[in-house]
Amino acid sequence: MNPLRLIEKKRDGGSLSAAEWRFIIQSYLSGQLPHYQMSALLMAVYFSGMDYEETATLTGIMVESGERLDLRDIAGAKIDKHSTGGVGDKVSLILAPLMAAAGIRVPMISGRGLAHTGGTLDKLESIPGFRTRLTPKEFHQQINDIGVAMIGQSDRIVPADKKIYALRDATSTVASIPLITASILSKKIAAGVDGLVMDIKTGCGAFMARMEQAEKLAQSILRTAVANALPTVALITAMDQPLGNAAGNWLEVLEVLQALQNRGPDDLMKVVYALGAQMLHLAEGVSQPQQAQKRLQTLIRDGAAMDKFLQMVAAQGGDTRILRDAGKYPMAKFQQHLRSHQNGWVHEAHALKIGYAVVLLGGGRRTMNDTVDPAAGIVLQKKIGDQVEKGDILAVLHTNRTNVISEAARWMRSAFRIGPEQSEKPRTVLKLLT
Amino acid sequence: MNPLRLIEKKRDGGSLSAAEWRFIIQSYLSGQLPHYQMSALLMAVYFSGMDYEETATLTGIMVESGERLDLRDIAGAKIDKHSTGGVGDKVSLILAPLMAAAGIRVPMISGRGLAHTGGTLDKLESIPGFRTRLTPKEFHQQINDIGVAMIGQSDRIVPADKKIYALRDATSTVASIPLITASILSKKIAAGVDGLVMDIKTGCGAFMARMEQAEKLAQSILRTAVANALPTVALITAMDQPLGNAAGNWLEVLEVLQALQNRGPDDLMKVVYALGAQMLHLAEGVSQPQQAQKRLQTLIRDGAAMDKFLQMVAAQGGDTRILRDAGKYPMAKFQQHLRSHQNGWVHEAHALKIGYAVVLLGGGRRTMNDTVDPAAGIVLQKKIGDQVEKGDILAVLHTNRTNVISEAARWMRSAFRIGPEQSEKPRTVLKLLT
Numbered sequence: 001m002n003p004l005r006l007i008e009k010k011r012d013g014g015s016l017s018a019a020e021w022r023f024i025i026q027s028y029l030s031g032q033l034p035h036y037q038m039s040a041l042l043m044a045v046y047f048s049g050m051d052y053e054e055t056a057t058l059t060g061i062m063v064e065s066g067e068r069l070d071l072r073d074i075a076g077a078k079i080d081k082h083s084t085g086g087v088g089d090k091v092s093l094i095l096a097p098l099m100a101a102a103g104i105r106v107p108m109i110s111g112r113g114l115a116h117t118g119g120t121l122d123k124l125e126s127i128p129g130f131r132t133r134l135t136p137k138e139f140h141q142q143i144n145d146i147g148v149a150m151i152g153q154s155d156r157i158v159p160a161d162k163k164i165y166a167l168r169d170a171t172s173t174v175a176s177i178p179l180i181t182a183s184i185l186s187k188k189i190a191a192g193v194d195g196l197v198m199d200i201k202t203g204c205g206a207f208m209a210r211m212e213q214a215e216k217l218a219q220s221i222l223r224t225a226v227a228n229a230l231p232t233v234a235l236i237t238a239m240d241q242p243l244g245n246a247a248g249n250w251l252e253v254l255e256v257l258q259a260l261q262n263r264g265p266d267d268l269m270k271v272v273y274a275l276g277a278q279m280l281h282l283a284e285g286v287s288q289p290q291q292a293q294k295r296l297q298t299l300i301r302d303g304a305a306m307d308k309f310l311q312m313v314a315a316q317g318g319d320t321r322i323l324r325d326a327g328k329y330p331m332a333k334f335q336q337h338l339r340s341h342q343n344g345w346v347h348e349a350h351a352l353k354i355g356y357a358v359v360l361l362g363g364g365r366r367t368m369n370d371t372v373d374p375a376a377g378i379v380l381q382k383k384i385g386d387q388v389e390k391g392d393i394l395a396v397l398h399t400n401r402t403n404v405i406s407e408a409a410r411w412m413r414s415a416f417r418i419g420p421e422q423s424e425k426p427r428t429v430l431k432l433l434t
Numbered sequence: 435m436n437p438l439r440l441i442e443k444k445r446d447g448g449s450l451s452a453a454e455w456r457f458i459i460q461s462y463l464s465g466q467l468p469h470y471q472m473s474a475l476l477m478a479v480y481f482s483g484m485d486y487e488e489t490a491t492l493t494g495i496m497v498e499s500g501e502r503l504d505l506r507d508i509a510g511a512k513i514d515k516h517s518t519g520g521v522g523d524k525v526s527l528i529l530a531p532l533m534a535a536a537g538i539r540v541p542m543i544s545g546r547g548l549a550h551t552g553g554t555l556d557k558l559e560s561i562p563g564f565r566t567r568l569t570p571k572e573f574h575q576q577i578n579d580i581g582v583a584m585i586g587q588s589d590r591i592v593p594a595d596k597k598i599y600a601l602r603d604a605t606s607t608v609a610s611i612p613l614i615t616a617s618i619l620s621k622k623i624a625a626g627v628d629g630l631v632m633d634i635k636t637g638c639g640a641f642m643a644r645m646e647q648a649e650k651l652a653q654s655i656l657r658t659a660v661a662n663a664l665p666t667v668a669l670i671t672a673m674d675q676p677l678g679n680a681a682g683n684w685l686e687v688l689e690v691l692q693a694l695q696n697r698g699p700d701d702l703m704k705v706v707y708a709l710g711a712q713m714l715h716l717a718e719g720v721s722q723p724q725q726a727q728k729r730l731q732t733l734i735r736d737g738a739a740m741d742k743f744l745q746m747v748a749a750q751g752g753d754t755r756i757l758r759d760a761g762k763y764p765m766a767k768f769q770q771h772l773r774s775h776q777n778g779w780v781h782e783a784h785a786l787k788i789g790y791a792v793v794l795l796g797g798g799r800r801t802m803n804d805t806v807d808p809a810a811g812i813v814l815q816k817k818i819g820d821q822v823e824k825g826d827i828l829a830v831l832h833t834n835r836t837n838v839i840s841e842a843a844r845w846m847r848s849a850f851r852i853g854p855e856q857s858e859k860p861r862t863v864l865k866l867l868t
Contacts, residue, residue, distance in 0.1 A: 007606035011480065035470035040605035043477035046445065171474035172441035 003027070003037050011044040015054045021061045025160050029065060035167055042164070042173040050178035055220060056227030058178070062186035063228075065160035069136060069192040071107060074144045077283035078105040080188055081275055083199040084180075084207050084217070085117040087355040088242030090252040091199065092120045092150065094259045094272050095279075097308035100147035101299045102276075104283045107143050108150045109157075109191050113364050113372065116205065116355025118247065121152050123256075126249035126374030130318035146311050157190045175207070181220045185228065195231040195282035197275050202430065203240035205351020211236065211430070218433045233278045236431040237271050241349040241384050243428075244268035248363035248377010248398060254326055260306040262297075267383075267428045273297070274429040332361075332375040332398035336405050338412050340388045348417035349383050354395075357411040361399035373400055378412065385425035388418060437461070437471050445478040449488045455495045459594050463499060469601060476598070476607040484612035489654060490661030492612070496620035497662075499594035503570060503626040505541060508578045511717035512539040514622055515709055517633040518614075518641050518651070519551040521789040522676030524686040525633065526554045526584065528693045528706050529713075531742035534581035535733045536710075538717045541577050542584045543591075543625050547798050547806070550639065550789025552681065555586050557690075560683035560808030564752035580745050591624045609641070615654040619662065629665040629716035631709050636864065637674035639785020645670065645864070652867045667712045670865040671705050675783040675818050677862075678702035682797035682811010682832060688760055694740040696731075701817075701862045707731070708863040766795075766809040766832035770839050772846050774822045782851035783817050788829075791845040795833035807834055812846065819859035822852060 001023045006016055016024070024041065027033040050058065071078050079099065083089055096106045110132075113119035121132045132152045134142065142149040155162065161183050168174045188196050198221055201207070202214035218234040225232035237243075244265045246255040258264055259272070277292035286292055299305050310320045322329050358364050362373035379396045382388050394416055397408055435457045440450055450458070458475065461467040484492065505512050513533065517523055530540045544566075547553035555566045566586045568576065576583040589596065595617050602608045622630050632655055635641070636648035652668040659666035671677075678699045680689040692698055693706070711726035720726055733739050744754045756763050792798050796807035813830045816822050828850055831842055 004604070004606050011477070011606055034604075035468070036473040036601060037605055039470040039474040040477045040607060043445070043474045043481075044606075047477075047481040167470060170438070170468075171471055172438050172445055172478075173474060 007041045013048045018057045021058050025061050039171040046173050046176045052223040055178040055181050056224045059182040059185045062160045063189045066158050067156045068190045071192040076105045078193045079195045079279045079283050080193045081197045084201050086201040086239035087205040087351040088244050088247040090256050093256040096148050098305040099279050101304040101308040105143050106148040122372050123249045123252050127318040131316050142315050148312050158186045177217050177220050181224050197278045198234040200236045201239035203238050206239035234433045238428050241351050245380045247358050249374045251377040262300050270428045333400050336397045337393045338395045340392045343389050344418045344420045345423040346382050346384050346386045347419045347423045350415040353411050353415035357408040360404045360408040362401050385423050441475045447482045452491045455492050459495050473605040480607050480610045486657040489612040489615050490658045493616040493619045496594045497623045500592050501590045502624045505626040510539045512627045513629045513713045513717050514627045515631045518635050520635040520673035521639045521785040522678050522681040524690050527690040530582050532739040533713050535738040535742040539577050540582040556806050557683045557686050561752040565750050576749050582746050592620045611651050611654050615658050631712040632668040634670045635673035637672050640673035668867045672862045675785050679814045681792050684808040685811040696734050704862045767834050770831045771827045772829045774826045777823050778852045778854045779857040780816050780818050780820045781853045781857045784849040787845050787849035791842040794838045794842040796835050819857050
C-alpha cells in the first residue's frame with residue numbers, strides 16, 4: 001500500500017478501508033510511516049471528516065494496537081464515565097467511589113489537565129503519595145477488591161492513541177470529531193468496560209463551545225460505540241461557568257471532600273447524580289432517575305461513598321490522614337480576594353477566562369511538560385444567578401507566585417459580568433442522548 | 435510566534451502575514467519547525483487556499499531564502515519560459531536556442547520528469563556529456579557569451595522550495611494552486627529574469643486536467659508575478675495527446691533536431707512559435723504574433739537556431755558530433771510496432787496512458803530515485819485527426835526491457851481510440867492570458 005495514495009484518498013473525501021487504516025496505524029507505530037505523512041493525513045481527516053462506519057473501523061484498529069484489559073472474571077458490571085473536560089470538573093473523584101459504593105465496578109482511566117481545563121490525574125496527585133500508575137495486575141486486583149481504581153493511560157493500552165494524540169496536539173488537528181471519538185472510545189474498549197457514560201461539556205469553557213458541536217460529538221460517540229458493541233449513553237452538560245466553586249487541584253479535592261460529606265454545591269451534585277443514574281441504568285437496567293438519585297444520595301449521606309473514596313486513596317498509596325484533617329495541607333502562600341465593584345446579579349462567570357486565570361496562578365499547564373502547583377487555583381464565592389453587593393467577595397485567588405496575581409485578577413475581573421437585572425441559575429444537565 | 439497558532443489560523447481559513455510566513459519558512463529551513471508541522475500546514479493550505487496577496491507574500495519570502503542570480507550586467511532582456519509539464523513536451527529544447535538566436539537572453543532553469551511527464555533535464559542529459567549543473571559563474575558567463583544556458587535547480591537558489599517541494603511530494607500536497615504558484619515564481623524571480631512566459635498545459639496528460647483549473651493557475655501566477663514585479667504572460671496549451679510525435683528522452687532530442695531543421699511536427703511548432711512570440715513581446719514590445727512567427731521561422735530556416743543549439747550543447751560539455759550524426763547513437767535494443775486493428779480516424783491518443791507506457795518502457799521515473807533509460811520511449815505515427823487503415827503502424831515502442839513490452843503495448847492499445855467518423859486535428863494553443 002502506498003501511503004501517498006491513502007492521504008490523497010482522504011484528502012479527496014474518500015473513506016479508507018479497514019485494511020488501509022490498519023496499514024496506516026501499524027506502519028506509523030513501527031516508525032515506517034513518518035510523522036509528516038501522518039500529520040498530513042490527520043489534517044486531511046480534519047477537513048474531509050469520516051463517516052460513522054469509518055470512525056468505528058479506525059476505533060477498532062486502534063484498540064488492536066495494544067493490550068486489552070480483561071476484567072471478565074470480576075463479578076458485576078464494569079462501567080466508566082468520561083468527560084470531555086472543563087473548568088472545575090471534579091465529578092470523577094466523587095462519582096467513581098460513589099458508584100463503587102453502589103456496587104458497580106469502576107475501572108477509570110483518566111487524563112491530565114491541558115490549557116484551561118483541569119485533569120483528574122492532577123487532582124488525584126495533589127493528594128500526597130497518590131499513585132496514578134498501577135500495573136495491570138494491581139488495577140485488576142483493586143477493582144476486584146474495592147470496586148474502583150483511578151489511573152492514567154498506560155503505554156501498553158492503545159499505544160496508537162498515545163502517539164497519534166501527541167502528533168495531533170503538535171499539528172492543530174485535535175479538534176476533529178471522528179479523531180476525538182476514536183481516541184476516547186478505543187481506550188475505553190481496550191480497558192474492558194461493559195458500559196460507558198459520556199459527559200459532553202458545552203459552553204465557553206468546553207472543547208465543544210456550541211451545543212450543535214456537542215451533539216455532533218455525542219452522536220459520533222454513540223454510533224461508534226454501538227458499532228464496537230460498547231453500550232454507551234451521553235449527557236450534554238453546561239460548561240459556561242466552572243462546575244462547583246473550586247478550580248485548581250487541591251482546592252477541588254477539598255470540594256470533593258465536602259461533596260462526599262453531603263455538602264457539595266448544587267450544580268456539581270446535579271451532574272454527579274445525573275451521570276450516576278445513567279451508570280446504574282447501564283449496569284442494572286434501573287431507569288428511574290429519581291429513584292437512582294435517592295439511592296445515591298443515601299450512599300453519600302451515610303458515608304459509604306466517602307469510605308470508598310478513602311479506601312481507594314489508601315489502596316493507591318495516598319495519605320488519607322490529610323484528607324481527614326485537611327487543615328494540615330500546605331495552602332498557597334498568597335490569597336487574594338476579588339471583590340465586586342457594583343451591586344446587582346452575576347450574569348456571567350466565564351469558565352474559559354477563569355480557567356486561564358488558574359493556569360496563570362500555577363494550577364494548570366500551558367504545555368504537557370509544565371509542572372502543576374497543587375495548591376494554586378480559584379474558589380468562587382459567587383456564581384451566575386447570585387445577587388451581589390458592592391464589596392462582596394466574588395472569588396479568592398490562591399497562588400505561590402506573586403508576580404502573576406495582578407494579571408490573574410484582571411482575567412478574573414473580566415470573567416465576571418454583573419448587571420442590575422436579576423439573573424437565574426442556569427441548568428446544568430442539558431440533554432440526554434442514547 | 436507559535437507554529438500551532440499559525441497552523442490553526444490557516445486551518446480556519448485565515449491569511450498568514452509576511453512576518454508569519456517568514457517565521458515559518460526560516461524556522462523550517464533551520465530545522466526548528468519539524469516536518470510534521472510543516473506538512474500539516476501545507477495540507478491546511480491545500481484545503482483553505484491563499485488569496486493572491488498571501489501567495490505573493492509567500493513567493494517573495496521564498497525568494498529571500500537563498501541566493502539571487504544577478505544578470506543585470508548582461509545586456510538585453512532575460513526572458514524564461516516555463517511549462518507545467520506534459521508528455522512529449524520538448525518545446526524548451528527548441529525554443530531556448532531559437533530565442534537566443536533572436537537576440538534574447540534565455541537563462542533557463544528546468545526540472546526532471548516525474549510520473550507520466552517528461553523533464554527537460556533528462557532530455558538534455560540524453561546527449562552524451564551534457565552537463566545540467568553549472569556554477570552560477572559558468573551560467574552567467576554562458577548567458578553573456580552565447581545567450582542561452584539550460585540548467586537544473588541549484589541548491590543555493592530558493593532552498594525553501596527544494597525542501598518544501600520534497601515534503602509536498604511525500605504528503606499529497608502538490609496539487610495546490612497557491613503552492614504551485616509560489617514554487618514556480620520564486621525560482622524564476624531568484625534566477626534574475628526580466629520576464630516570463632508560462633505554458634500551462636491542460637488535458638488528460640497535464641497536471642491541470644481541466645481548462646477551468648488551468649485558468650485558475652494562470653490567474654494565480656499572473657497576479658502573483660505582477661505583485662512581485664515580474665512581467666509575465668501565460669498561454670494555455672493542449673495536452674490531450676503528446677506534443678509532437680516522440681515521447682522519451684533521446685527520441686525527443688531527435689525530434690528537436692528535426693524541428694531545428696524546419697521539419698518539426700505542426701502541433702509542436704505552433705506551440706513553439708506562440709510562446710516565442712510572447713517572449714519577443716516581453717523583450718521588445720513586439721506585439722504582432724504573425725510578424726514574430728515569421729522572424730522565428732526564418733531563424734530556423736537559415737540554421738541560426740540550430741547553430742545556437744549546437745553552441746549551447748558544446749558549451750555545456752555535450753557531444754555535438756552525435757547530434758550531427760544521430761545514427762551513431764545506440765538505439766534501444768527492442769522496437770515494437772503497434773498496428774491498427776481497424777479502419778477509421780484517430781479520435782484519441784491519450785497522453786496520460788502514453789506517458790505511463792513511456793515510464794514502463796524505462797523512459798521515465800516513478801520516484802525521484804529511479805534512473806531513466808535515454809533510449810526508451812514511443813514515437814507516434816498517427817495522431818488525432820489522422821486517417822488509419824487496418825494494419826497501419828500507430829506507434830513504435832522503444833525499450834531495452836523485454837519484459838515490459840506487452841504491458842506497455844496494452845497501455846498503448848488502450849490509449850488509441852479509432853472510430854469510423856472523421857476526426858479533426860485539435861487546436862494546440864487554446865488561450866492567452868496577460
